[in-house]
Amino acid sequence: MPATPSGSAKPSTMPLIAACVAAQVGAMLGSGTFAALLPDFIDIWSLSKTDAGWINGIYFVGYLGAVPFLVSLTDRVPPRRIYYLCATVTILAGMGFTLWADGFWTAMLFRLLGGIGVAGTYMPGLKLLSDHLEVRAPDYDHSRGVAFYVSGFGLGLSLSFFLSGVIADNWSWHWAFVVTALGPVFSITVLHFAVRGPDPRTAVAPSTHLLDFRPVLRCRNAMAFVMAYAVHNFELFAFRSWAVAYLVFAGGTGGGPVWGVSPATIIAGAILFGPLGSVLGNELSRRIGRRIAITFMMLTASAMALVIGFIADQSYTLVAGLAMIYCIAQVSDSASITAGAMAAAPQGYRGATMAVHSCIGFTGSFLGPVVFGLLLDLATPTGTIEAGVTAWGWAFAGIGLIAASGPVFLYVLRDKAQPIGI
Template identity: 40%
Template sequence: MSNSRQKLSPVSLLIVLCIAQILSMAGFANFAVLLNELSAEWSLTSTQAGWIGGIYFAGYVAAVPFLVGLTDVVDARRIYLFGLLCGIVGSFGFALFADGFWSAMAFRFLAGVSLAGTYMPGLQILNDRLEENHRQKALPWYLSAFSLGTAASFYFTGLGADVLPWSDVFLLAGAAQFICLLMVYFVIAHRPPERDESFDRHPLDFRPVFRNRTAVAYIWGYTGHTYELFAYRAWIVAFLLFAAAASDTMVTRETVAGFAALFSLLGMPASLLGAHLSLRRERKQTISTVMMLSVITGSILGFIGALPFIIVLLLAGLYSALIMSDSAALTGGVVAAAREGERGATLATHSVLGFSGGFLGPLVVGLVLDAGAGADTIAGWGGAFIATAAGSAIALIGMRWLLQKQRG
């Protein structure tokens, strides 16, 4: 069957994988957009909602060492197809069987496993099929498609949530993932990764990665980045609904989800620009500047929730763009620093630590809201976004220290 598939050009392969990433992420924002509705229906606390938002990334972290690590010896396409199967089960299962905290946790965990099987394995499909010059050009575009997938998930979830029962929204996400599975299976040909026979590292041995100080520095930066990014994305719809009410602005959930989608969409050009600047200038300095601006903006956002809604929207959009501006630059730094034969293991470590931050971010914000003034006060959201912006602050300090130590 695979012999009947023609080899795709670099551009065609990139386009197919970008479309696949968007479809595979159809369920990404389902819970974030439906958070208020499901919290009311199931009587969830903010902490429990944070757990459900964060468990998605726990599923990612639990699966990614195995799924991405194996791409050094197994065709990443096979891993990708497995990830899509997990996503289909997670979406359909949530729609048909989720009825409270624990069942929601189980199916969102499985959805996170799906992301582990598609996001970085998709990058490895590119790595295994492209020459180095094409690889460096394609990488920022593929990584930026993550923002398109996020935006599409926010937008279409919001659109569907206003006219359909929440269970149907999850069913539609599962259908999109099934279409993606068919596309990847029939369009991308099988190709096992090339491997040096003299290289005897076990594919799940990650110790050499931690001896690569430059890679570890950018992985640390990515961890803080992902903590901040997914804390923001998990709670931005709830915050904007609060801000609209606080300023007596009449908006629907569909409209707010549309704004969240637009903010995610801004991440694509922001990420591409950050990657471009990091190649033209010093990578460390570009990332550091973006992180400092992100800390400042995030620390302000929660405290302006009662100002005119347009001001809140503008600052929230700016913050989203700043958060994403170092994304491709950080991953590009990891790929560039990875040693030959260790790229899968390096990306697996990058993903494990990075998305551990993604798991903690939504949970920490939920804890801060419950322990503080609450999700119906300016003070509560001010503290929540300070906790969010702490991701960039911790990332900046650790990354610069590791790179300075490497130079020394």
């Protein structure tokens, strides 16, 4: 429960939280453009499913390569400097894709740069928010602020899917990348004007060098949430990278009308409601205990994964409806996991903990799309619809089973002195 000093009114932190969430939405605006237009690129560039999985996944290689350095650096330098620099990298990545991407290798290059940009905006932005919150309201539980910020990730991704689909349908994929590449310009502007004054200094300076993560790796409580985050991201980004292609396939099996809206719009709508699920999931964690709530949410999403692929040839209304529910269920535990890792961070190592959280967590983000594509290729021996349904079924079941290991990490790695639900 939040700590509440007697006789004091809670300081207003909502303008700060709102500004950071809005900036996060802008920073994520180009993150889903390639995935939203994946069926088009498969046709335009004659990509295999594995090729497409690599272009989706290389984004997270860029993220993983940069995040240990960039996020750990926030314990030592103002997070806003890192944020502004990497927001600029994100802009250049989107514009570069528009101007020069013409196949597998050039697409890989600019997706890699895009991942580096996100590495320097997502978690550094959260560090910026949490540092300012602790100065403005040091005696309060800030998990709601974390939940709202994490929701900005989903809101930005949802808007990315929606805008990309609409712009590409009416103009071209080039214009979709141009417009979404401008999102970080908005982010920089918002933070510059809304978050005034210098970023707070870390109260306890780290006693180790920049990339020494041993204090974090020795912290069992933090690592329990980090490993849960890895399998959470594996499932989440496997689905988001392939969701549009899945609905295109399902719509072509003869399962019924396709609602008159594009698959990209359907997935964008589902992702749009995801942040609400994340915020509500955090409220559930505050009431029944973080580990218990996360376990319930992760196993619920995994159960859906075991079903959704095998019903691709059923009613499109059923398929698309379950896909939307699954999309929301996947993200319901996101804020709770991240808040848990931050709460368990060793003193003076919050930035380093967030770096480990992101690095190991987004390893799952990279592997998810690639493994999903490999499973599709391996499980499709013929080109028949029946074989295709089976392939999608096994691909989804595979990621669901991996995600179900999250609760195991939460309980095996926890500090045994703690109550089981915390």
